[in-house]
Amino acid sequence: MKISESGLIGKSVPRTDVIDKVTGCAVFVDDIQFGPSLLHSRLVRSPYPHALIKRISTKKAEELPGVRAVVTGKDLTARLGLYLIDRPIFASDRVRYYGEPVAGVVANTEDIAVEAAKLVKIDYEVLPAIYDPVESTQPDAPLLHPDLGSYTVANFIFPEPGTNISEHFKIRKGDVESSWSNCAALAEGRFSLPPIEHVPLETHTSIALSEKSGQMTLWASSQSPFAMRDMIAQCLGIPHNKLRVIAPLVGGGFGGKAGVTMEACAVVMAQAVEGRPVKLRLTREEEFVGTSVRQSLVSEIKVGCDKDGNLLAMELTYYFGGGAYNDYGVNIARAAGYSCTGPYDVPNVKADSLCVYTNHPVGSAMRGFGMPEIHWGLEQIMDQLAENIGMDPAEFRLKNCVRTDDEIVTGMKMTPIDLEACIDKVSKAIDWEKKEQPTAPNKKRGKGIAIMWKAPAMPPNPGSAAVVRFNEDATVNVEVGGQELGQGSFTIAAQIAAETLGVPYNSVTVSSPLDTKYSPYEWQTVASRLTWSMGNAVKAAAEDARTQILETVADHWGEEVDDLTIKDGLVISFKSEREQPLDKMVIYGLPNEDFEGWKGGPVIGRGHFMPTYVTNLDPETGQGTRAVVHYTVGAQAVDLEVDLETGQLEVLNIASAYDVGRAINPDLIMTQIEGGAVHGMSSAFEALKFNESGEVLNPSFVDYRIANIADIPRKIHGDYVETPIGDGPWGARGVGEHVMVQTAPAIANALYDAVGIRFSDLPLSADKIYLALERKNETG
Amino acid sequence: MLARPGLPDFEYIRAETPQDVFRLLGEKGDKIKLLMGGTDLFIQMRDRSEGAEILLDVKYLPGMQEINFNKKKGLTVGAAVTLNQLSIHPDVKTHYGILSQSADTVGNYQLRNRATLGGNLCNASPSADLAPAALVYEGTVCLTGPDGNRELGVDEFMIGPGKTALKAGEFLTGLHFSIPPPDAVGQYLKLGRSKKGDLAIVGVAVLGYSDSEVPSGFRFRIGLNSTAPTPYRVPQAEELLAQNQITEEILNQAADEAMKVSAPIEDVRATALYQKKMVRNLTFKSLKEVWDLLKKS
Amino acid sequence: MAIHAISLIVNGTKEQVQVPSNMTLIHTLREKLGYTGTKNGCEAGECGACTVLVDGEPVNSCLVLAVEMDSKEITTIEGLADSGQLTPLQEAFAELNAVQCGYCTPGMLMAATALLSRNPYPSEGDIVEALVGNLCRCTGYQRIIDAVQKASRNGGAR
Ligand SMILES: Cc1cc2nc3c(=O)[nH]c(=O)nc-3n(C[C@H](O)[C@H](O)[C@H](O)COP(=O)(O)OP(=O)(O)OC[C@H]3O[C@@H](n4cnc5c(N)ncnc54)[C@H](O)[C@@H]3O)c2cc1C
Numbered sequence A: 001m002k003i004s005e006s007g008l009i010g011k012s013v014p015r016t017d018v019i020d021k022v023t024g025c026a027v028f029v030d031d032i033q034f035g036p037s038l039l040h041s042r043l044v045r046s047p048y049p050h051a052l053i054k055r056i057s058t059k060k061a062e063e064l065p066g067v068r069a070v071v072t073g074k075d076l077t078a079r080l081g082l083y084l085i086d087r088p089i090f091a092s093d094r095v096r097y098y099g100e101p102v103a104g105v106v107a108n109t110e111d112i113a114v115e116a117a118k119l120v121k122i123d124y125e126v127l128p129a130i131y132d133p134v135e136s137t138q139p140d141a142p143l144l145h146p147d148l149g150s151y152t153v154a155n156f157i158f159p160e161p162g163t164n165i166s167e168h169f170k171i172r173k174g175d176v177e178s179s180w181s182n183c184a185a186l187a188e189g190r191f192s193l194p195p196i197e198h199v200p201l202e203t204h205t206s207i208a209l210s211e212k213s214g215q216m217t218l219w220a221s222s223q224s225p226f227a228m229r230d231m232i233a234q235c236l237g238i239p240h241n242k243l244r245v246i247a248p249l250v251g252g253g254f255g256g257k258a259g260v261t262m263e264a265c266a267v268v269m270a271q272a273v274e275g276r277p278v279k280l281r282l283t284r285e286e287e288f289v290g291t292s293v294r295q296s297l298v299s300e301i302k303v304g305c306d307k308d309g310n311l312l313a314m315e316l317t318y319y320f321g322g323g324a325y326n327d328y329g330v331n332i333a334r335a336a337g338y339s340c341t342g343p344y345d346v347p348n349v350k351a352d353s354l355c356v357y358t359n360h361p362v363g364s365a366m367r368g369f370g371m372p373e374i375h376w377g378l379e380q381i382m383d384q385l386a387e388n389i390g391m392d393p394a395e396f397r398l399k400n401c402v403r404t405d406d407e408i409v410t411g412m413k414m415t416p417i418d419l420e421a422c423i424d425k426v427s428k429a430i431d432w433e434k435k436e437q438p439t440a441p442n443k444k445r446g447k448g449i450a451i452m453w454k455a456p457a458m459p460p461n462p463g464s465a466a467v468v469r470f471n472e473d474a475t476v477n478v479e480v481g482g483q484e485l486g487q488g489s490f491t492i493a494a495q496i497a498a499e500t501l502g503v504p505y506n507s508v509t510v511s512s513p514l515d516t517k518y519s520p521y522e523w524q525t526v527a528s529r530l531t532w533s534m535g536n537a538v539k540a541a542a543e544d545a546r547t548q549i550l551e552t553v554a555d556h557w558g559e560e561v562d563d564l565t566i567k568d569g570l571v572i573s574f575k576s577e578r579e580q581p582l583d584k585m586v587i588y589g590l591p592n593e594d595f596e597g598w599k600g601g602p603v604i605g606r607g608h609f610m611p612t613y614v615t616n617l618d619p620e621t622g623q624g625t626r627a628v629v630h631y632t633v634g635a636q637a638v639d640l641e642v643d644l645e646t647g648q649l650e651v652l653n654i655a656s657a658y659d660v661g662r663a664i665n666p667d668l669i670m671t672q673i674e675g676g677a678v679h680g681m682s683s684a685f686e687a688l689k690f691n692e693s694g695e696v697l698n699p700s701f702v703d704y705r706i707a708n709i710a711d712i713p714r715k716i717h718g719d720y721v722e723t724p725i726g727d728g729p730w731g732a733r734g735v736g737e738h739v740m741v742q743t744a745p746a747i748a749n750a751l752y753d754a755v756g757i758r759f760s761d762l763p764l765s766a767d768k769i770y771l772a773l774e775r776k777n778e779t780g
Numbered sequence B: 001m002l003a004r005p006g007l008p009d010f011e012y013i014r015a016e017t018p019q020d021v022f023r024l025l026g027e028k029g030d031k032i033k034l035l036m037g038g039t040d041l042f043i044q045m046r047d048r049s050e051g052a053e054i055l056l057d058v059k060y061l062p063g064m065q066e067i068n069f070n071k072k073k074g075l076t077v078g079a080a081v082t083l084n085q086l087s088i089h090p091d092v093k094t095h096y097g098i099l100s101q102s103a104d105t106v107g108n109y110q111l112r113n114r115a116t117l118g119g120n121l122c123n124a125s126p127s128a129d130l131a132p133a134a135l136v137y138e139g140t141v142c143l144t145g146p147d148g149n150r151e152l153g154v155d156e157f158m159i160g161p162g163k164t165a166l167k168a169g170e171f172l173t174g175l176h177f178s179i180p181p182p183d184a185v186g187q188y189l190k191l192g193r194s195k196k197g198d199l200a201i202v203g204v205a206v207l208g209y210s211d212s213e214v215p216s217g218f219r220f221r222i223g224l225n226s227t228a229p230t231p232y233r234v235p236q237a238e239e240l241l242a243q244n245q246i247t248e249e250i251l252n253q254a255a256d257e258a259m260k261v262s263a264p265i266e267d268v269r270a271t272a273l274y275q276k277k278m279v280r281n282l283t284f285k286s287l288k289e290v291w292d293l294l295k296k297s
Numbered sequence C: 001m002a003i004h005a006i007s008l009i010v011n012g013t014k015e016q017v018q019v020p021s022n023m024t025l026i027h028t029l030r031e032k033l034g035y036t037g038t039k040n041g042c043e044a045g046e047c048g049a050c051t052v053l054v055d056g057e058p059v060n061s062c063l064v065l066a067v068e069m070d071s072k073e074i075t076t077i078e079g080l081a082d083s084g085q086l087t088p089l090q091e092a093f094a095e096l097n098a099v100q101c102g103y104c105t106p107g108m109l110m111a112a113t114a115l116l117s118r119n120p121y122p123s124e125g126d127i128v129e130a131l132v133g134n135l136c137r138c139t140g141y142q143r144i145i146d147a148v149q150k151a152s153r154n155g156g157a158r
């Protein structure tokens, strides 16, 4: 571990938010008190996955005493979206998933709102629904968005109007067809995974207040207050300066609180009851049914290598089941497209990555953004190919994994990474070569390995801004627009500011809640981009403030700025060895030597960062100079055993290693790695389940099981490698999502090692494993 | 269609005497719901968004929270004894270990501070975790009503999913268990989707003891849950084990009998086929482990 | 719907409050008395975020009626630290970064506090058993187990 000169970069300083969080002082949206003016609301949701709305009658609901307003989508024609503007706030003519909001009820109490919601009468004409993304691409599939051709769309997204295909990303590189005959071994497979939920412990909650002046304020549990403001403002025609989004701490996001979920519903309801704040809080059941999901995926993969195990060609088709609205999902299919090969060096690639409308909940960002989905198949097919050519899976990966400066699938030159070191680290940690004995006679044990890559998936030019403000006593407020979701972004911001300014870490406070009225701009807290992008902005802002201070002092002393520095809150001169404390001077400046007048003034540093070097990709070949800013890579290895009597799988050990560029706060990286390993493990067993009529069957913690404390591996090993990148603060890049990308396929590979059966469809329920074991025993 | 936030409307009344209960039940009947821990009741009220005129809290009635043990008469447990109280009670641990062990498998510690033994049985869920133990200890339920008290076997009490043999106006006051055979040993095995904290996909309680009256010299009682409309015993298997010398083969046959008798439905938790197979495997495993214990003693 | 006047002791302070019959303890604490440290994650007894102590024992405050709490002593997360002095458990959670988003943390701490009062030296198994009803989506739990063990060495619940 390297520690910077002043000791803050590379040091595991305590989290800025931890005392608030262990004492119950941390404020989340639901905790804000509004007093008696607060009104409550409930949404009326569709009981069908696909239907035409024939008639909505709100009269009975409106007549219920205590009801303030009932709103529908009748007069709301505009749609919401980030990349493809396709989603209504309230469905008005057609519903496309079970649980879609159709109306909203505002009342004096939640109890009244519940009763009123029951009184909203909606007549539907049920339409045939479609759930399978492959079937949905067929010509005879029911069409979900007949108006697709008229939707506004980002210039790098390519929908196919007249079909259910909302995005089609293509890679055509080299010559795949003629390569197959040169292959000494091939592997082919079809893999699938169901929609899963983010399951933050805090459900989506928002409060909206519309004032007579035209000012709209929205308190929301949001990863992206600025993107939220932008989307809602555009949709409802509110000037950005009149829409203020306030986002306190977030009780878990994982992508589910990026963009807009139900917050626009709260805004529309608030418009109907001017002057009174309206709260919309989702129940846990609604969180499962009515918020965005990680999309389903069906992937078809064919891959071949030469006799020495060098990858030659790869052919891929990804069908992302994007759900009812693909306003965000299209960019997941795109990200999956430009990273379609996984972290491998493959000269010939043909890939089609599709996002497809289905009558499932809205697909959206979830930790990994397309990468866990595609790695599920990729990392198993690589094991199959290694087996077919007679190589050890770890050795096969070491041979074929992507390296710095390789030309990768999009034609871009690979940014600096060391994936081999990650593979070595996890192999060692798990004792890869060693065959372990099961802990009981009725069990079988196995090991598996999987590697990954992921680039921040975002538009080419998302920006970050930061402000560093000094107070009279030389303490510092850092203002950012990036959110604290538990990943530690505020701590990193404080560390970077303190290091750059030369002030003690504990003199820095990061301002919360985020507030679009006061906080500097941040595109979104997604894509593991904050340490990197917001980090750069904070560093720039701190440098700006530092320069202001040094110029004032240099002027005051008649010295050169280059001879001065700030250390422990003191400006010092290398030349004259003079010292100047920061307190007071950072606000009041310094008097001239002759006491005739003053220099300086309140110090406010500002900084921003925006990547300016990402290029477009050719729509037919997916080739371009620089598809993304950079990649983070990593490896995981799993040791597990299976109970042959029940099919239950127990993960004994997960070892992870990621190349983080530079570890700004090593312990925070470890917390991501550990939490991610368990999240990744849990995801292998999770599924949102639907019956034939599209109804969600498991909208509770009882039946949608996430890992509890008894489920975790006996050992969770974490490690990292530091290969700095050029455009990150001290070389750092993100690692928040990567930590769960390849856990599920690592488990599947270990399961194969243990019992010799390939499971190509998630979830890995004990039920499924047991019955497959029995079938295998019967057929011998 | 989805659970509502918070609880629907009702009036809360705390019953001080059984007569309060009889009177109110007589006057308002089905507009009243009886309350003990509420851990089933509240969930159902939220799910169905259905209130009640009155929630009548019966857990503070005399005796409802008491545990009494007597070496001759056996164990009496008030209906409102919480699962944590049941689980740590020394006499329960010593003489009715499977009850204590089953109690510990329910949900989680916080829940068990509220959830009661009586509520578990009155709720009559097919997956009630205390039911298999109550069945193999051949417990009786003590019911009281305006016409007096009566007792019923636990096996006669739960008659269908959510249905009990309680008559209008009656309620459960407690359970009684006579002294188990002196060398009885047993255990409850529960299979959930998670190691802990889940409902049972299959739960099986086995109690074994020696009995010189039967050819095998041993008797086993097998109680299962979650795989039929009510928790159930498997007399066919029990008979097999009484009549034949105990071998692995016989244990296997008994487990097969249990599988045959089971009647699980396909649900969101597991396929019917898997549930059946698990009835067999868990019954076998449990019989074998209990048999090993018996042989030792 | 009838309103009941109850009095309870929250974190050592006597509170008098009017509650409707169907109001659960969590809503009373959060909305009537302003103890918003207690979190609502499911209202169904499944996540443990709402865990508080009633007469020293942990319960899911979402499954307890407020009217039943008349004259009970309630301890919430706000009642752990004494005039700025964190309990060893709070300290251990902070030091070991057993906290990320922090939404599960109050419930975790209350359940763990109760564990250490009834069992000052819990094994790893005891900790798992006591915290099965407290879900956390962020941390992966290992640090929570470590923090409880550390606190147990450093003086337990108090
Ligand atoms: C998160 C969670 C997890 C759970 N996990 C499990 C589990 O693993 N295993 C399991 O078996 N159960 C589980 N349960 C269900 C429940 O906790 C148990 O069934 C519990 O024992 C019920 O007891 P109670 O006192 O809370 O019942 P209550 O909810 O008070 O009552 C249950 C039913 O009985 C009626 N009733 C109450 N008292 C009487 C009486 N004296 N006479 C007649 N009728 C009466 C009520 O009206 C109601 O219909 C779980 C519940 C939750 C919320």
Ligand code: FES
Residues within 6 Å of the ligand: C039, C040, C041, C042, C043, C044, C045, C046, C047, C048, C049, C050, C051, C060, C061, C062, C063
């Ligand atoms: S909110 Fe009470 S257990 Fe989840």
Ligand code: FES
Residues within 6 Å of the ligand: A201, A251, A252, A486, C098, C099, C100, C101, C102, C103, C104, C105, C135, C136, C137, C138, C139
């Ligand atoms: S820290 Fe986020 S849920 Fe536990």
